[in-house]
Amino acid sequence: MTLPLSSAPGAGLPQPRLPSPWTLSAFWFGTAFMWLLLLLILMPAEVVRFVGDADKGKYLGLLGGIGAIVALVLPPIIGNYSDRIGKRLPLIRLGLIVNLAGLAVMGYAAAAMGGLAGFWVYVIGFLLVQFGNNYATAPYSALVPELVPTEQRGRYSGVMGMLQAGGQLLGGVGALVIGLLKLPDVLSYGLIAGVLLISALITLRGVPETQIKPNPEARAQRPSIAQLFAYQPFLWVFVTRALFALGQYSVQPFLQFYAGDVLKQANPGTATSILLMAIIAASIVTALIGGRVSDRIGRKPVIYLAGTIMAVMAIALLFAPNFYVAVGIALVFGLGFGAFSSVDWALGSDAMPSSSSYARDMGIWHVAFVGPQLIETPQGALLDWGNHQGGNLGYSLVFGIAAACFVLGVLLVRNVPETVRAVRSKAVT
Template sequence: MPVDNSVAREVTPPGGVRAWWVLAFSGATAAVFVGWYGPLQVLLARQVEGISPDGKESALALVTGVGAAWSMVANPIWGALSDRSGRRGPWVLGGAVAGGGALAALATVDTVLGVVALWSVAQIALNSCFAGLSAAVPDQVPEHRRGAVGGWFGFAQTVGVMSGTGLALAGGSVSSGYVACAVVVVVGSLPFALARERRRVPVREPARKPFGLLRHRDFVWAWVPRFLINLGNAVALLYLFYYLQDEVRVGDPAGGVFTLTAVYAVALLATVLVGGVWSDRVGKRRVFVCVAGVVMSAAAVLLAVWPTWTGAVVAAAVLGVGYGAYTSVDFALVTQVLPAAGARGKDLGVVNIANTLPQVLAPALAAPVVAHLGGYPVLYLVAAAVGVAGAALVFRVRTVH
C-alpha cells in the first residue's frame, strides 16, 4: 500500500488570533478539567469508599477503568460529528450541560454500579467538550501561533486539575463537591460555546477508508512518540503513592502525593507557556518535543536511583518542567500533520487516544515489574526507557521541523 505523506491543507488565514478567544478557550478547557479531575483526584475515591469500604480498591478500579474505556471511544466520535456539523461551539455546550448534569446526579447515587454508569455518562459528555476544543485550535489559530495557544491549552488544563481538586476538598462533602464541579463545568464553558466562530470548520472532505490514517506517515509518527511518552509518564506515576509508602518510607504518603503534585504543577506552569512561544519564534517543534521527553525521562531515573523524599521532590520539579514544554509544543506539532482539514475533529480524537490508552496499559506493564522483575527501581528505569524512545522517534516526522 502506498504511503501518503501529505498533511491537511492549511485553511486558517495567516493573521493572529484574538485575545478574547484565547481567554474563552482557556476558560472552557479549565472547566472541562475541573469536571474530570475533581472526581478523579478526590470525589470518586471518597464516594466508593463510603459505598464499599472493604472492596474500595477494586471498585474504584472498575469505575475509572470503564470510564477511561468510554473516553477512548467517545472522543473520536464527537470529533467526527463536529466535523460533519461544521461547528465546534454547540458540541462544547451540549457536552458541558450533559456532563454537568451527570456530575450533579453522581451526588445522589449510593451503589457502585450507579457510580460506574453516571461516571461513564460524564466521561462521554465531557469528551464532547474536549473534542470540540481540541479541534478549534487548528480551525481558528494559524500555524505560527499554535505553540503559544498550545501553551495556554496546557496552562488551562493544569489550572483545571488544581481547581477541581481544590473544589472537591473545599466542598466539605462528596455531594457538595460534585455540585460545585458541575456548576464550574457549565458556567466556565459558556463564553466559548456561545461565541461566534470567526472561522468555520473546513468543508468536509471525502471519507477515508477504515484505517486510512495509517497511510499518512507523519501522522503515525507524531502519534507514536506521544503514546510512548505518555505511557512512560503513566508508568512512572501509577504507583507513586506506594513508592512513597514502601520505598521512600514517607510517614504520610497521601500528603506526600499532594505535595509532589503541587511541586509538579508549579514547575509545569513555569514552562508551559514559554516552551510554546519559544517554538513559535524559532519555527521548530521536533527538537522541543525531544528535549522535553528526555527531561521527563530524567525524572523517572531520579526516582530509580535516589529513593528519598528530597529525590522525589526534585524529580517532581524536573517532570513538571519537561511536561510543561512538551504539552504545548507537541500539541502544535500534531495539528500540523493532520491528514485532512475537513476531519480535524475526528483525527484529533484519534490523537487523544495516545493520552488515554497509556492509562489502561500502564497497570499491565507496571504490576509484574514491581512484583517480580526488580521492584520500583526497575519500574522507573523502564518508564525512562519508554520515554526516551518516544522522544527519539519524533524525528521520524518529516513535514515539520
C-alpha cells in the same frame, strides 16, 4: 503518500476571527479541574464508602475501566459526526449539559445512597460525565488546527497546557481545602459543576462558530483511517504521543505506593499530593514559555529537551535519599512535563492531513493519550512481582520502563516533519 492536504485553517472559506488563546482554551481549564478531583480524590473515597475496603480495588478498577472505554471509543465517532455536519459549538453545548447532569447524579448518589445500589447509581452518573465530556471535547479539539494559523499554534498550545495545569493545581488546592474543613463531598460536585460551567461559557461566548459547510465532495476526499495512519507525520505524532503517555502512566498510578514503600512516608496520600502539586506547579512555569519558543525554533527541539529531562528524573526518583530530594526531582520533572505539554497539541495540530476531518482525526489522535492508561493493570502486576523479589525491584522496573518510553519518544519524534520551520521559510522567501 500524497493526501489532499489543506492544513491552512478554513482553507477556501471566509476566515472567522481568531479568539485569544485564553478564551479558546478556557474549557480545558474546567475539564482538567474536574478530572483531577474526580479521579484522584472523590472516586477512590466514594468507592470505599460504597463497597468497603475489602473490594475497593476491584470496584475502583471497574469504574475506571468503564470510563476508559468511553474515552477511547466516543471521540472519533463524535468528531466524525461534527466534521460531517460542519458544526462544533452546538455539540460542545450538548455535551456540557450531559456532563453537568452526570455530576448531579454522582453527587446525589454520594450524598443520599449507600451500598452496591448507590455504587451502580454512581456508575451511571460517571458514565454520563464521561459521555458528556467526551462528546463536548471531540469537536472542541478541532478548534486549534481549524482556527489557529500554524505559526501561532505553539503559543496557543502553551496557553492550553498552562490552563490545564492550572486547573489541576486549583483542583488539588480545592481538595485540600475541602478535606481540612471536612465539608460534605456533595459540595465538591457542585464546585466542579460551577468551575466547568464558567470555563465552558467563556469559550462558547468568545469563540466563533467555524465556517465549515457540509460538502459531499470534500467528504469524499477525506482520508480513510488507513490513509490517515499511512500519512507519515500523523503516524509518528501518534506513536510518540502514545510513548510519552505510556511513560506517564507507568509511574503516576503508583506514586502513592512509592511514597510509602520507598520514601517511607507515614502519610503516603499527603506525600503524593505534594509530589503531584510540585510537578503541576513547575509545569505551569514552562508551559507558556515552551509554546512560544516552539513557534520560533520549531516543535522538536523543545520535545528533545523536555523528554530527556523527564527520562532522567524518572530514574532519579529511584535514588532519592529522602522525601525532600524527591520533591526537588518532581519539580524538575514538572519543568520537562510542562514544556512537553506546551508543544504536544501544536505538534498534533500540525500533523493533521486534511482540514475536512479535523475533529475525527484529533479524536483518533487523542486515543494515543487515553489508550496507554490501560497499562496500569499489567504494570501493577509487574510492580508486585518485582517487589516480591526484594529490594524494591518492582519500582526499578516500572520507573525504568517509564524512562525508556520517554527516551524512545524523543528518538522517534525526529521522524515528524518540522511544519513551523517550513511555514516560516516560505514566508521569508
